[in-house]
Every structure is written in C-alpha cells, then in structure tokens.
Amino acid sequence: MSELRAPVDRKALWVVRELGLPAVIRPCVSCRADRHHATGKFRVNASGKLLDVWLLIGCDQCDRTSKIPLHERIHVQALDHRRLLAYEANDPTMIRRVVMDSGLAGRCGHRLDWAGAWTLDTDTPFYDGEPLEVFVRFELPAPIRVVKLLMAGLGLSRSAVRALPLDLPVDLDARVREDFTFLVTG
Structure with a gap:
C-alpha cells in the first residue's frame, strides 16, 4: 500500500x-463420484511396534468410507504421544487440522474444495x-x-x-x- x-x-x-470443513475431491472407488466429507474419525492400526494411521472420509453420493493415509508403517516411538492420543480419541481439532492440510492433499493426490x-x-x-x-x-x-x-x-x-x-x-x-x-x- x-x-x-x-x-x-x-x-x-x-x-x-x-x-464447515472443505470437501475432499477424489474419485470414489464404488460410484466414481468425486466429493467426500470427513467422517470425524481416524483409524489407527498397530502391527507389533509399527502403526498405520488413516483419516476416514465418506463419499457424498454412496457414503462408502475411504482412507487417506497419514502415517504408514511408522514406529510407535517415532510418533508424538499427544498426536497418537488425538488420533485414537478422534479429536475434532486434529480432524480439522488434517482435513485442511493442503500439503497432505498434494501428497495424497486429492484436492480440497472450499466452496x-x-x-x-x-x-x-x-x-x-x-x-x-x-x-x-x-x-x-x-x-x-x-x-x-x-x-x-x-x-x-x-x-x-x-x-x-x-x-x-x-x-x-x-x-x-x-x-x-x-x-x-x-
């Protein structure tokens, strides 16, 4: 100025x-619609000392649940304990942060629609x-x-x-x- x-x-x-949260734009594997919404949940899967963490999203058309990978085959000790607890508790603040992460969207091959x-x-x-x-x-x-x-x-x-x-x-x-x-x- x-x-x-x-x-x-x-x-x-x-x-x-x-x-509200932006829509996640990526093709649905069931109906080929492209708009998804955050379900408000994470999935944490442990295999020994290795963890997988996904954000769960639902198709706006057929409501099929899909996963966006956040951490794959990460050692338990490598993940911040508070972050792990937030994932396990489906913390709404963490859900919001992850859904709005444009860097994650780029890495995972989806776009965000803010309309x-x-x-x-x-x-x-x-x-x-x-x-x-x-x-x-x-x-x-x-x-x-x-x-x-x-x-x-x-x-x-x-x-x-x-x-x-x-x-x-x-x-x-x-x-x-x-x-x-x-x-x-x-």
Missing part, C-alpha cells in the same frame, strides 16, 4: 468465518463510492480469490470490482488465506 495516502475516515472489518466452507461477515454490505479502508481477518485459512472476497464484501459484480480504484497488497486474482488490509480510494 502507498505510504503517502490521505487518512481514511471510514473503516471496516471483514471476517472470513468457518461454515460452502466459509462465509464473509462484514459491516459494509454495499459500496457507496466513498473512500474505505478494510481490514480482512481470516478465522479459517481458506484460499480465497481477492476478487471473490471483494464481490461478497462490497455487494458488487466482478466487472464492477475490477473497475474500482483499489490499493491492494496483492493482485486482484491472487488467492489469499492470511489477514490483510486494502483501500478503496473512491
């Missing part, structure tokens, strides 16, 4: 809130043409295109957002998942 801009009297806070997983709370439902400074806070690390956030927050179409005089720290088409501030200059 520009260091020489005039102070803006109008400020707004936008908060990206969680509505319907977030909402934008804002105190500025429509843009009225006046300069406005907006603070965007993420309670959910969903990768969202900046243009989509502005469309939702300002109540404008994509073309109207693209026509606005904006002072953004990132490109309008970039995906963001961390807090940032921008300015609508008028």
Whole structure:
C-alpha cells in the first residue's frame, strides 16, 4: 500500500468465518463420484511396534468410507504421544487440522474444495463510492480469490470490482488465506 495516502475516515472489518470443513475431491472407488466429507474419525492400526494411521472420509453420493493415509508403517516411538492420543480419541481439532492440510492433499493426490466452507461477515454490505479502508481477518485459512472476497464484501459484480480504484497488497486474482488490509480510494 502507498505510504503517502490521505487518512481514511471510514473503516471496516471483514471476517472470513468457518461454515464447515472443505470437501475432499477424489474419485470414489464404488460410484466414481468425486466429493467426500470427513467422517470425524481416524483409524489407527498397530502391527507389533509399527502403526498405520488413516483419516476416514465418506463419499457424498454412496457414503462408502475411504482412507487417506497419514502415517504408514511408522514406529510407535517415532510418533508424538499427544498426536497418537488425538488420533485414537478422534479429536475434532486434529480432524480439522488434517482435513485442511493442503500439503497432505498434494501428497495424497486429492484436492480440497472450499466452496460452502466459509462465509464473509462484514459491516459494509454495499459500496457507496466513498473512500474505505478494510481490514480482512481470516478465522479459517481458506484460499480465497481477492476478487471473490471483494464481490461478497462490497455487494458488487466482478466487472464492477475490477473497475474500482483499489490499493491492494496483492493482485486482484491472487488467492489469499492470511489477514490483510486494502483501500478503496473512491
């Protein structure tokens, strides 16, 4: 953002809130549908001193349960004890963390679909043409295109957002998942 801009009297806070977990996109082995949801459970299997840990997901169409491997043939001592207890207890915080892990998605060959997983709370439902400074806070690390956030927050179409005089720290088409501030200059 520009260091020489005039102070803006109008400020707004936008908060990206969680509505649910993202969908896991990968083909179902039974019905070939591609959307899955987290079942809220892990499966931990021990064979001697070796462990296998999977996240269980269910197909949205046929409800078949599938597994996403988290640890395979790992020695019991190599896994943090608190993490193992969280897996065994089906800890909701651990489920959330694992489902939202884009690195895991890449390693396991699936994608995450964040559509319907977030909402934008804002105190500025429509843009009225006046300069406005907006603070965007993420309670959910969903990768969202900046243009989509502005469309939702300002109540404008994509073309109207693209026509606005904006002072953004990132490109309008970039995906963001961390807090940032921008300015609508008028």
